[in-house]
Amino acid sequence: MQAIDRGFAVSAAVSAVTAVALAGWYMQDCRPAVAVVLGLVLAAVTQCLTQYFTDARHRPVREVAESTRTDHHPVRVLPGPGADGVGDPRRRRGDHPAGVP
DSSP: OHHHHHHHHHHHHHHHHHHHHHIIIIIOOSHHHHHHHHHHHHHHHHHHHHHHHHOTTSHHHHHHHHHHHHOOOSSOOOOOTTTTSTTOTTSOTTOOOTTOO
């Protein structure tokens, strides 16, 4: 993951410098450069979040790995906000799972 992080940092720095230079020299307006830099920051945040939820060194992946070792189910259903079927758009009105009004 270090190579990907390093590659992203280098390409983001080159993009930011190029955007600032072109915005100042060619467009004579800083708004496009601000938009590019903001996009790069959001991409970096997305990359960090993705790494957290997919890297084996972090807790979410370790928890799933541990649950697959201890449970004896052939298929592991991951818990989540829609696990009880409440948010299922295919469910008909009035058709509630047990315990849900």
